[in-house]
Amino acid sequence: MRILHTSDWHLGRSFHREGMLTHQAAFADHLLEVVEAERVDLVVVAGDVYDRALPHVDAVRLADDILVRLARSRARVVVSSGNHDSAQRLGFSSRLIDASGVFIRADPAGVGTPVLLDDEHGPVAVHALPYLDPHAVADPWGLPRRSHEAALTEAMRRVHADLDTRFGTRSVVLAHAFVNGAQPSDSERDISVGGVSMVPTSVFDGIDYVALGHLHGRHTLTERARYSGSPLAYSFSEADHRKGSWLVDLGPQGEVRAEFLDAPVPRPLARLTGTLEELLTDARHRRHESSWVQATLTDEVRPLQAMDRLRRRFPHALVLGFSTPAPGLGAAPATRTSGRTDHDIASEFVRELRGSAPTEDERALLDAAVDACCDDRDLDRAVAERAVASR
Structure with missing residues (x-):
């Protein structure tokens, strides 16, 4: 299965008061071109579709256009919510939208229930974890402490419980978090809770591919866990970043081969x-x-x-x-x-x-x-x- 991993679109964001919608629309064009040219089977968006919980109408219009075009493409799409998104707004009508081949996952209650896809080598379970605010899930999930590590540990326990029932199924996880081994830039919103924001990579052990979002620079934490970074620079601290998406080939036994595809740079x-x-x-x-x-x-x-x-x-x-x-x-x-x-x-x-x-x-x-x-x-x-x- 060929996967295109992207995240942190931040639709509607400005750059020092300069509007970015035109540049974000150009990235959308690039994304659709890659889907067709590279024969992508699955596009995963690991959170922060929007820049704010109540996005401007123009940002909503652009998101609608992107998702409609992706739904008409050869690829299926899985989207998870990030800390900038409103889970309720992004996830509105998600069950209805599923029928189009675009799967939006924003509700923590659905963690552990995958999007099930198939290719010529068999099934692939895609677990799209929405951004998990430790304060919001601590009581419902009975967490031992209010931290991102505790929230993601419990989420991954649920993921593994599901995968244990699916022998021979390959696995993909989307997560929006600050994972050890990566460097932040100036443009991410702090998600620390009581100073505890870091999550160890070991939380994701046993997963064939982990598509991470939140940090705006691309990072390879392990061969199976990567950040795509944002498609555009949103602060001058990102001046030296390469922007783009990961093109990931998931083999028949869960083997991973990844190549970074550069996005267009509208203005350096x-x-x-x-x-x-x-x-x-x-x-x-x-x-x-x-x-x-x-x-x-x-x-x-x-x-x-x-x-x-x-x-x-x-x-x-x-x-x-x-x-x-x-x-x-x-x-x-x-x-x-x-x-x-x-x-x-x-x-x-x-x-x-x-x-x-x-x-x-x-x-x-x-x-x-x-x-x-x-x-x-x-x-x-x-x-x-x-x-x-x-x-």
Whole structure:
């Protein structure tokens, strides 16, 4: 059986306020092309279809389009819910949808009941574990402690109890969790419970293939347990990730052979460091002129209008930072104001914040602003006279 393992679509997510739906739709096109070109039998989606429990209508429309197109394809589809999904919303009408060849599993009560598929070598039991919140399942399942390890251990006990009744059946498990041996990025939502979020790989012993979701970087924990990662980068910490899906061949005896298929990169990410002048003139950065850019400036004096100037070369610059703290911040306020005029305090504030004194034009503007805030005795007298006249 040929399996395409993907996860963490996060439909509806933005990237530093930049909409991603167009890029997510392009990944969907790629996914359908892979299904046909590689003659995929089964697509598994290991959680986080949406980015939020109440997704935007456009994200729901895109998910509907993807699943309808997959249902019409040569492949069958198994989807499990992630920690970003609403299990009730994602799993709505799942029993009805099963008839289309798309199997959505979001209810912990169904853990231990597989989707049963067949190929020329016999049956394959696909156990799609929804995201298991330890607080939600601890009491119903009688867990000894509220942790992800306890929840998944009990879930896998149920899986093995089912598999023990199916001699000779190959097994696939979908799970959305933080499993030991993988590195997180900045864009996953923390799922720790009392500081206990890690799950050992041994929880999944005895399974032919484990399709993991939650972490956004691809990882091979063992030859039988892998993260596909997200199909798109959702933080600059993922700038060096390869994005895509695992193409897995599950042999007649449960043998596994996996190949990573790269997804299209609609716009690459770049993290640049240097002075503003270096970033604007260095020829090495020419290849990043169409990238999403995170820039860290090393100038001793913070340049004026740094982001506007940066975007003249890098129009998709999204994040600007500085390698040194703003000078003067943290000094005792009394030492900065004692014996000074309001005009001097305003000018000094600019100098300490930026690292250089205001220009003559800026000083004139600051002086005018300060004067506009001072008491105007003539105006005060006129206001008082109108108040008396109105009585």
